Amino acid sequence: MDDLYREVIIEHYKNPSHRGKLDPHDISFADNNPLCGDHIQIDLRVGADGVVTDARFDGHGCAISQASADLLMEFIIGKPLEEVKKLNKESVLELLGIDLGPVRLKCALLSLKVLKAGVYGLGEASDDLVE
Amino acid sequence: MDDLYREVIIEHYKNPSHRGKLDPHDISFADNNPLCGDHIQIDLRVGADGVVTDARFDGHGCAISQASADLLMEFIIGKPLEEVKKLNKESVLELLGIDLGPVRLKCALLSLKVLKAGVYGLGEASDDLVE
Amino acid sequence: MAACVLVFLCVDPMKLDVTKTRKDFPILEREVRPGVRLTYLDSTATSQKPLSVIQTMDDFYRMSNANIHRGVHSLAEESTTLYEGARERIAKFINSASARQVIYTRNTTESINLVAYSWARANLKQGDLVILTEMEHHSNLVPWHMLQAERGIELDFVPVTEDGLLDMETYKTLLSRSPKLVSFTHMSNVLGTINPAAEIIRLAHAAGAITLVDGAQSAPHLQVDVQDLDADFFAFSAHKMCGPTGIGVLYGKAALLESMPPFLGGGDMIREVKLRSFRANSLPHKFEAGTPAIAEAIGFGAAVDYLATLGMENIAAHEHEVTEYALERLEEIPGVKLFGPSADKKGGVAAFTLDGIHPHDVAQILDQDGIAVRAGHHCAQPLHEKFGIPATSRASFYLYNTKEEVDMLVNGIYKVKKMFG
Amino acid sequence: MAACVLVFLCVDPMKLDVTKTRKDFPILEREVRPGVRLTYLDSTATSQKPLSVIQTMDDFYRMSNANIHRGVHSLAEESTTLYEGARERIAKFINSASARQVIYTRNTTESINLVAYSWARANLKQGDLVILTEMEHHSNLVPWHMLQAERGIELDFVPVTEDGLLDMETYKTLLSRSPKLVSFTHMSNVLGTINPAAEIIRLAHAAGAITLVDGAQSAPHLQVDVQDLDADFFAFSAHKMCGPTGIGVLYGKAALLESMPPFLGGGDMIREVKLRSFRANSLPHKFEAGTPAIAEAIGFGAAVDYLATLGMENIAAHEHEVTEYALERLEEIPGVKLFGPSADKKGGVAAFTLDGIHPHDVAQILDQDGIAVRAGHHCAQPLHEKFGIPATSRASFYLYNTKEEVDMLVNGIYKVKKMFG
Numbered sequence A, B: 001m002d003d004l005y006r007e008v009i010i011e012h013y014k015n016p017s018h019r020g021k022l023d024p025h026d027i028s029f030a031d032n033n034p035l036c037g038d039h040i041q042i043d044l045r046v047g048a049d050g051v052v053t054d055a056r057f058d059g060h061g062c063a064i065s066q067a068s069a070d071l072l073m074e075f076i077i078g079k080p081l082e083e084v085k086k087l088n089k090e091s092v093l094e095l096l097g098i099d100l101g102p103v104r105l106k107c108a109l110l111s112l113k114v115l116k117a118g119v120y121g122l123g124e125a126s127d128d129l130v131e
Numbered sequence C, D: 001m002a003a004c005v006l007v008f009l010c011v012d013p014m015k016l017d018v019t020k021t022r023k024d025f026p027i028l029e030r031e032v033r034p035g036v037r038l039t040y041l042d043s044t045a046t047s048q049k050p051l052s053v054i055q056t057m058d059d060f061y062r063m064s065n066a067n068i069h070r071g072v073h074s075l076a077e078e079s080t081t082l083y084e085g086a087r088e089r090i091a092k093f094i095n096s097a098s099a100r101q102v103i104y105t106r107n108t109t110e111s112i113n114l115v116a117y118s119w120a121r122a123n124l125k126q127g128d129l130v131i132l133t134e135m136e137h138h139s140n141l142v143p144w145h146m147l148q149a150e151r152g153i154e155l156d157f158v159p160v161t162e163d164g165l166l167d168m169e170t171y172k173t174l175l176s177r178s179p180k181l182v183s184f185t186h187m188s189n190v191l192g193t194i195n196p197a198a199e200i201i202r203l204a205h206a207a208g209a210i211t212l213v214d215g216a217q218s219a220p221h222l223q224v225d226v227q228d229l230d231a232d233f234f235a236f237s238a239h240k241m242c243g244p245t246g247i248g249v250l251y252g253k254a255a256l257l258e259s260m261p262p263f264l265g266g267g268d269m270i271r272e273v274k275l276r277s278f279r280a281n282s283l284p285h286k287f288e289a290g291t292p293a294i295a296e297a298i299g300f301g302a303a304v305d306y307l308a309t310l311g312m313e314n315i316a317a318h319e320h321e322v323t324e325y326a327l328e329r330l331e332e333i334p335g336v337k338l339f340g341p342s343a344d345k346k347g348g349v350a351a352f353t354l355d356g357i358h359p360h361d362v363a364q365i366l367d368q369d370g371i372a373v374r375a376g377h378h379c380a381q382p383l384h385e386k387f388g389i390p391a392t393s394r395a396s397f398y399l400y401n402t403k404e405e406v407d408m409l410v411n412g413i414y415k416v417k418k419m420f421g
């Protein structure tokens, strides 16, 4: 339990530092976790050099999904989009610092899926994006 | 084995007394056993008083189905149609003098199904006719 | 069957000996993690299986396994007899007039799709109205969405009231628009609401509509009598009623089933096949294409035997007692909001939210104590949307659950609150 | 896997230790009647199950049973992992590029119907040509008959030659008519013919057609590599390859599966559901509506593990040896007429007629000695019609059959002849 609900996760869940929307934005995308209906929207601002200058997430979900979204936003600010495209399952688990079973993994990866679908300009946030 | 292939069954199979067609006839119907593709056609002549005056079967099938068809034709000649309508599973098993599992039962009952579908003027020989 | 009921009346009328019943379910002995015993409160998703069901399938594979219908050798005769014998007992269990009205499918979902593909595509045309309810499971929504997109049928919905009941007045108004089909759940898998199925069907028939009852939650928990209900179609799944996965049933009135075109084409559902045409087989085979779920059907037979021996009234009474207690205890917890009607109007389901804590987190933390509840929209997204929430936690109770397990749940919820406090 | 193959190479390359293998199948110990041991020669209808498969499902129900995907509690995580893990091993078994291209169905029949309902109804219009063959199983005929009646597609058939092979010249001629689909059996369940699938597919693709391979008989007996074949769709059933009933697979190329509309609607196949609309889930879930055959999928995983450990080449080699011997011995019997090509062109199937004696009677009398063969049209009526016979007797051989069992069969046939003599 301590593993799964590390203090940092509860902290990011309760007091997210990157929750909200960006208006104007360069990229915006939203999708659901089909298993639970959790919803995440991500807005990005991207500089002319292709570097993420600001990032926000909005929506609702469990501690794992919200904390991973917050941690992810924090992580990508200042990174070039090309690097963002390379993020995968392991990147998120590293940010969270925990191990997850197949169902909770979907919670943790929702924000990354939405992020990558947005960056690639796809119609939906599919699982292959994070494999 | 002796049970299932009583001499009388092999005898009726090898030397059927009522195989053939009737032309003219009053009733004629044919159908298949969906399980094995066996096919039986039955032709009847019926008197003004509703009594079967002649009956023949044709088609192909196993010893059980052919012997039961032959025994059935023999049995119904001289019987009123109203009585034929009342024949059921037990009647056929009695004629054969054996007990049968669910699959071979279908072989034994094919001729009765075809007979009753013909007598009732139905489109097909369904299982409920002999239950 | 009568004999079994008599035996039980002698022991203790209306009472399930739950300590004894629990021994029939090997999984209930299981430790989820070292020292932590399973508290299974997720039977609405799928029930656990008694030994008799597990053993029946095991025996089948060790002793009698063969393909059915088309074989004349001993094993084929045996497996055909077992397969068809199970059908007869399932037919009796729901009081179907005959076994041939019991079509084996994979699950409730396939049963409903069978009606949507076969009956509905043959009988509904553009503009025809199908009435559903706002509390339907996705399995009784999506098949109709697909038909709406393909055929232009219209859908309308009986609303759900604030306390989780169907709004029968609005239903009556909808009926005045001459629907062709009324398809509804007998018991909600979220609210637990037991809908007045006989009444809904009577009114539908009076309006000239055919009825389909989603019995996924009622068949496991209530005494179902399809003739008494006068249901045209009734769909249910074995896995929710002590049976195996991979097998379900569509019951239908004989004349309806006979009038319907086949659904899946293939072996066994045919009477005769030519190179360019076929003739369909008679009921129930017309709707069972290919090698069916033989072991599973036989396991389903063992499951209804098990339930019938305990007695469905006894099961319902036991569940009612546990549910009533659970609702009482849950209501006392600050921050818990329960959904659905009071215990007298519902089956063994308690869906709730906990202020400020996501249901996934509730379920995950309960799991640390071995308590299995489900979290999410439970395949009823529109119902959750209606109540303005994305998800709930859901504890559900079956014949093996106890009040002690309810206490475990309540203690667990206090723990969750503390962790997020 | 690599390790297992190594072990086998050390023992005896290309040889199955059949005495040892037989011990894995509890049913082979069975006496059909007192003193009469089972000689099971009906694996083409359904195979027997090794202990590891039976035990895997038994364990699942005793230890891990829960509904999948939507649960966060330990059992739900466990069962999801087992269910999806089986999919990955099945994908590897047929060398699918990814597990999400492996759709669980009930059986081969449902797999073919899925293509007929989803892909074909979205892509075929009146007058479009579908090419089948004269040796198809009803499961690869009737779905197309239904579409012909509904949609007015055209069907044409690759003829079967006198010695039971596909007439490839006529096939090439048919291809000049620009078919949209070529759907054919990889291995005939009557003649045993192993069709040149890669060649058929290559020619079909060159003519612009999509291909569906009915692998019901090939997946159990041959090393199948869907990428090597370049098959667009490949359908097979667990129950014919040491797995349980109630589960099968449709493999498809990813781009095709992605382009297809859903088939059955319901829980799990959705991404989002509103009251009046839905969005479909991604692969493979899009095609798996409702609670799937969970225990059965897991059992199927155990079955492909079992087969892979023995080695498909070893299995094929063993079957070839037994079949070659069987054909030799059967040919010697006066009055026996064998159907299909010579042993080098076919799998372990020997279909035959016996002069003047109906196949049902042959099978029934063999059964008295515990010998299980099938009699009938084996769901291939048009093929039998082509050969001018209503039915055949069929003995079939799998990894547990021996030459001694062939001798039993031959002696049994002499008995039959005597009885009807």
Ligand SMILES: Cc1ncc(COP(=O)(O)O)c(C=O)c1O
Pocket (backbone or CB within 6 Å): C267, C289, C290, C291, C292, D044, D045, D107, D108, D109, D110, D137, D139, D140, D185, D187, D188, D189, D214, D216, D217, D237, D379
């Ligand atoms: C060649 C072939 N195709 C299809 C099938 C149908 O398989 P199933 O009954 O498992 O759907 C079979 C088995 O009977 C077969 O042998």
Ligand SMILES: Cc1ncc(COP(=O)(O)O)c(C=O)c1O
Pocket (backbone or CB within 6 Å): C044, C045, C107, C108, C109, C110, C137, C139, C140, C185, C187, C188, C189, C214, C216, C217, C237, C379, D267, D289, D290, D291, D292
């Ligand atoms: C009310 C209701 N309908 C339909 C279903 C679908 O059942 P299955 O998944 O067995 O097809 C369920 C179960 O999830 C249910 O609770």
